[in-house]
Amino acid sequence: MKVFDLDSARELLTLIKPLVEAINIKREELYSLYTSIEEEEDKLEKLYMESQTRELDAEIRQCFQKIEALGGVIKGTDPILIDFLSFYQNRYIWLCWKEDEDTILYWHELDEGFAGRKPIELLKEGISGYF
Secondary structure: OOOOOHHHHHHHHHHHHHHHHHHHHHHHHHHHHHHHHHHOOOHHHHHHHHHHHHHHHHHHHHHHHHHHHHOOEEEEEOOEEEEEEEEEOOEEEEEEEEOOOOOOOEEEEOOOOHHHOEEHHHHOOOOOOOO
């Protein structure tokens, strides 16, 4: 598992944000297809739409896999939450990002989840570099 400092994790977001955007667009298409399938009466058309849902689902999974390959750890999918392993004051922590945030603004201990997020400012000094 990759270990990030704050600067490198924030830089990585420039690659991750377009993937998250693609996931959300594909999800909307998927939800729309599900609705259409329920309303469709033609069996052939329904089969075609079902194959499209499988394709979209596979594309969404590929985007999540790309995020993980880059070093992000998926902690939630709706909303999308991504953590980045970091090292601070002789312990590992998570740098935490939620899809509607501009950048990484929070962190939490390894054994804490989203509810335990604290502002980055609490890390005080040594924000860039390996803490």
